[in-house]
Amino acid sequence: MSKSDADQWARRPYPSELSCDVVTESGVFLHLRPIRPDDAQLLVRFHSGLSSDSIYRRYFSIHPELSEAEVRHLTQVDYVDRFAFVVEDGSDLVGVGRFDRIPDTTEAEVAFIVADRFQHQGIGLLLLDHLADEAWSLGITTFTAETQADNRSMMGVFEASGFPVKARMEDEVITATFEIRPTDESRASRARRKNRIQVSGRRRGDRA
Amino acid sequence: MLVVNGPVDDAGHEESGHPERPDRLSAALAGVADLHLGDDLVEVEVRSATRAQLARVHETSYLDELGAFCYEGGGDIDQDTYATFDSWRIAQSAAGAGLAVIDELRRRGDGVGFVAARPPGHHATRDRAMGFCLLNNVAVAAAELTASGERVLIVDWDVHHGNGTQSIFWNDPHVLYVSTHQWPLFPGSGGAREIGGFDALGRTINIPLPAGATGDVIERAYEEIAAPVVADFSPTWTLVSAGFDAHREDPMADLALSSGDFAALARSVARTPASPGRLALFLEGGYDLAALRESVTATLAATLGVERHDEERTSGGPGADEVQRCASERAIALRIAHESLQ
Numbered sequence: 001m002s003k004s005d006a007d008q009w010a011r012r013p014y015p016s017e018l019s020c021d022v023v024t025e026s027g028v029f030l031h032l033r034p035i036r037p038d039d040a041q042l043l044v045r046f047h048s049g050l051s052s053d054s055i056y057r058r059y060f061s062i063h064p065e066l067s068e069a070e071v072r073h074l075t076q077v078d079y080v081d082r083f084a085f086v087v088e089d090g091s092d093l094v095g096v097g098r099f100d101r102i103p104d105t106t107e108a109e110v111a112f113i114v115a116d117r118f119q120h121q122g123i124g125l126l127l128l129d130h131l132a133d134e135a136w137s138l139g140i141t142t143f144t145a146e147t148q149a150d151n152r153s154m155m156g157v158f159e160a161s162g163f164p165v166k167a168r169m170e171d172e173v174i175t176a177t178f179e180i181r182p183t184d185e186s187r188a189s190r191a192r193r194k195n196r197i198q199v200s201g202r203r204r205g206d207r208a
Numbered sequence: 209m210l211v212v213n214g215p216v217d218d219a220g221h222e223e224s225g226h227p228e229r230p231d232r233l234s235a236a237l238a239g240v241a242d243l244h245l246g247d248d249l250v251e252v253e254v255r256s257a258t259r260a261q262l263a264r265v266h267e268t269s270y271l272d273e274l275g276a277f278c279y280e281g282g283g284d285i286d287q288d289t290y291a292t293f294d295s296w297r298i299a300q301s302a303a304g305a306g307l308a309v310i311d312e313l314r315r316r317g318d319g320v321g322f323v324a325a326r327p328p329g330h331h332a333t334r335d336r337a338m339g340f341c342l343l344n345n346v347a348v349a350a351a352e353l354t355a356s357g358e359r360v361l362i363v364d365w366d367v368h369h370g371n372g373t374q375s376i377f378w379n380d381p382h383v384l385y386v387s388t389h390q391w392p393l394f395p396g397s398g399g400a401r402e403i404g405g406f407d408a409l410g411r412t413i414n415i416p417l418p419a420g421a422t423g424d425v426i427e428r429a430y431e432e433i434a435a436p437v438v439a440d441f442s443p444t445w446t447l448v449s450a451g452f453d454a455h456r457e458d459p460m461a462d463l464a465l466s467s468g469d470f471a472a473l474a475r476s477v478a479r480t481p482a483s484p485g486r487l488a489l490f491l492e493g494g495y496d497l498a499a500l501r502e503s504v505t506a507t508l509a510a511t512l513g514v515e516r517h518d519e520e521r522t523s524g525g526p527g528a529d530e531v532q533r534c535a536s537e538r539a540i541a542l543r544i545a546h547e548s549l550q
Contacts, residue, residue, distance in 0.1 A: 150256065152297050155279045159293050167279040169272035172259055174279060 009037065009076040018085075018134065024121045028089065032130060035084035035096070040071045042086070046093035051116045056148075074098070080138055085130050087114075087123055094118040097127030099135050099143065108135055110143040112157075122193060124157040129190060132163070132180040144177045162189030209319035210512060211250045211312045211488075212240060213305035216325045220294025227460065227495045228327060228340040235497040236324050239504025243514065250319065252312040257303035257348055264351035265344055265376045270335040274299075274342060285337045288394075299327055299342040306349035306490055313485050320478070320511045321488030322504075323349075328492040330370030330449045331395060339368065339395055346449050346490045347376045353445050354382040361443035362386065363434075363477050365426070365470070366451025366492040367461040369398030373449065374412055379405030384413070384441045386434045388426050390454070390461050391416030400537040409545050413437060415534050419462035422525030423469030426454075429531045430476060433538065438480060445486045448477055452494030452503040456522070460495050464525050467503040468518035471510035478511045487511060 019033035035043075047055070047066050066074070077084050077098070084098035097112030112127045132143065143163075147154045149172045158165045162185040163178040218230055240249070262271055277285070278296035285291055291299075302325035309321040329346055331339030350360045350373075362377070364370040364387040374397065377383035389398050404412035415429045452470065454463040478487055489507065494500040506518045 149259075149275050150297070150300075152294075156293070159279070159281055165280050167276035169275040169279070171268075174275065176279065 009078055011078040011080045015079055015134075018130070022087075022126060024118075024123070026121065028121075030094065030123070031088045032085055032126065033088070034079065035075055035077060035086050035098075037072075037076045039075050039086060039093070042088075042091075042093045043071055043075055043096070046096065046115065049115060050113065054113060054116055054119075081108075083131065083134055083138075085127055087118075087127065089118070095123045095127055097124075097131050099131050099140065101138075101140055102144075106139060106141040108140045108143055110135075110145050112154075119153065124154070125160055125193060128157055128161050132161070136180050136182070141181065142177060142179050144175060146173055146175050148172060149174045160189060160193075162186035209248050209250060209316070210240070210243070210245055210508060211252060211309050211316070211319045211321045213254050213309050213323055213325060214251045216254055216298065216301045216305050218298050218302070218326050220292055221298045221327055222292070223290040226290060228493075230326075231497055232494065232500060233324060233326050233491070235501040236491050236494070236504045239501040240322065240324065240508065242501070242505045243508060243512075245512075248512075250312065250316075252308045254301055254305045254308050254325075256297070256300040257307055257343070261307060261348055261352060262300070262303060262343060264355065265334065265347040266332075267335040274337060289337050289340055289342070291337070291342060295327070295342060302326060302329070303343045303345045303348045306345045306488070307352055309488055310349050310352065313488060316485055318485040320508070322508055323488060323490040325491065328366075328451070329490070330364060330366060330373045330451075330492050331368070332372040333375050336372075338372070340493075341372060344372045344376060346370075346447050346492075347373050349488070349490070350377070350383055350445075350447055353447075354380065358382070358444045359441065360384070361438060361441065361446045361480060362449060363446065363473075364388070364449035364451075364492075365454060365473055366449050367454040367458065367463050368394055368451070368493060369396075369414065369416075370449050370492075371395045371397040374398070374402065374414075377408070378412065379407045381408040381411055383408075384411050384438065384443060386413040386415075386430075386438070387449075388415045388417060388429060388454075390419060390421070390463050393461055400534040401541040403538060403541050403545065406545070406549065409549075410437060410542055411441070413538070415531065417463065417527045418530055420464055420525045421527035421530075422464045422522035423466065423472060424521070424523035425525055425527035425531060426463075426465065426469065427472055427476070428528070429534070430473070432531065433535050435476075443480065446477060446480045446488075448474075448487075448489040449492045450489040450507060451492035452500050452507075453492075455494070455496060455499040455503055457496040457499040458494065460493065464522055466519040466522050467499065467506040468521040470503045471506040471518045472521055474507040474510040 081101040087095035095114040099108040282292040305325040329344040332341040332344040369389040456464040
């Protein structure tokens with residue numbers, strides 16, 4: 001997949017300015033950047049390394065392999081209504097987060113998945129922060145997410161974000177809805193987390 | 209053989225200054241450790257109760273509301289009852305702890321069960337959290353048993369009336385609910401005339417007692433009012449809502465029991481089941497940590513037949529008249545109910 005293919009899908013140039021380096025509390029350096037169409041192979045490898053439990057929580061089904069169409073859909077985003085960030089550890093993906101605008105609304109569905117060995121290190125929150133910032137700048141005001149009622153980790157990420165989460169539970173599926181307008185609480189939550197996962201002050205885009 | 213649930217990670221269910229706090233569970237577990245049971249202590253892994261198991265005793269709409277409330281960050285449900293972000297998970301584990309202990313007892317066909325978990329459960333109704341309780345742990349276990357054809361006796365010696373358990377099984381002839389409690393006191397229910405619904409007349413026994421009542425009064429009440437009904441009911445399982453807030457040191461109420469009294473109650477309860485391996489005690493209230501710890505030890509030792517020097521039993525408190533009145537009020541209520549059925 002070449003860059004020119006990506007451009008067919010994108011409605012704005014690849015936003016390389018949104019890339020940044022992060023370091024986890026345990027000292028691992030990671031890189032966060034918007035997804036690219038040529039991430040297809042990385043994404044397939046990432047998906048195949050996930051535990052069935054993680055996959056089930058993300059997709060609500062046993063979903064061991066992504067189809068070609070799914071991979072295309074997941075990697076070819078327009079960076080306006082459909083957006084995804086990946087987190088890389090060297091040449092491996094360790095997390096993917098995305099939002100999909102609900103057509104003709106200011107609402108988007110948000111989802112993220114983190115490699116099992118990198119869970120509980122603040123990467124879900126990191127993805128959510130960056131997704132929310134980008135979505136807000138694109139005119140999206142509200143995120144919704146569906147997850148299983150026992151998916152404490154994902155609900156924990158929303159709770160920790162400081163956004164005012166509204167939850168609805170039905171038949172063991174929980175729907176979380178929250179406005180992503182930056183609030184005092186969400187800013188305070190981010191400030192507290194600076195200790196846990198550090199984002200380097202310099203973004204990759206700055207170097208260009 | 210004592211069968212206890214493995215750790216329930218309850219640390220996230222806490223509100224600053226609230227008496228229903230994680231230290232309570234630590235005290236209860238210290239009470240278990242004080243028995244020094246060695247190989248006679250079996251710990252079983254806890255799984256969360258499933259929605260289907262919870263739905264036997266709770267409205268699914270209530271489960272959804274409670275789960276969503278917690279995931280929104282929780283807060284105060286009423287003046288007494290709180291939930292946190294983690295409370296939904298912890299309450300599911302607490303209910304699951306009871307099921308795990310029952311499962312293990314059934315598998316072994318022997319032993320006594322102790323469910324050391326929180327939040328407590330006996331005030332939780334089908335559709336409402338109250339009195340520090342979110343999910344009704346003992347009711348979830350009892351319903352699991354009746355679903356497989358068992359007849360379940362629930363003895364509730366917590367100082368408060370277990371209104372949730374009573375209401376859940378109000379019309380269920382397969383459950384006999386027996387409660388001794390201080391009255392008047394929260395939640396206000398539990399009068400002698402509350403005897404069960406038309407399908408289960410007499411299957412609810414309430415013995416309200418005045419402040420200051422001692423162990424001899426409670427024991428007599430069990431013998432005179434409950435024992436004949438229990439014998440007639442012939443339970444195949446006995447579950448105890450074992451709150452220890454009727455202890456004289458407890459700050460929440462004014463009954464005057466000692467840990468030795470709980471041991472005596474436990475001995476009489478342990479004689480009830482038709483066969484061994486069918487008795488489990490569920491931690492409910494108990495807010496003085498030292499009294500809780502000592503009472504857990506004394507109670508479990510009594511059910512296991514372990515000899516120990518218990519705190520002296522208490523006697524001479526008020527309540528004998530109330531027990532007599534309770535017996536006659538109950539008889540009148542039963543007669544009126546039966547007449548209205550004819």
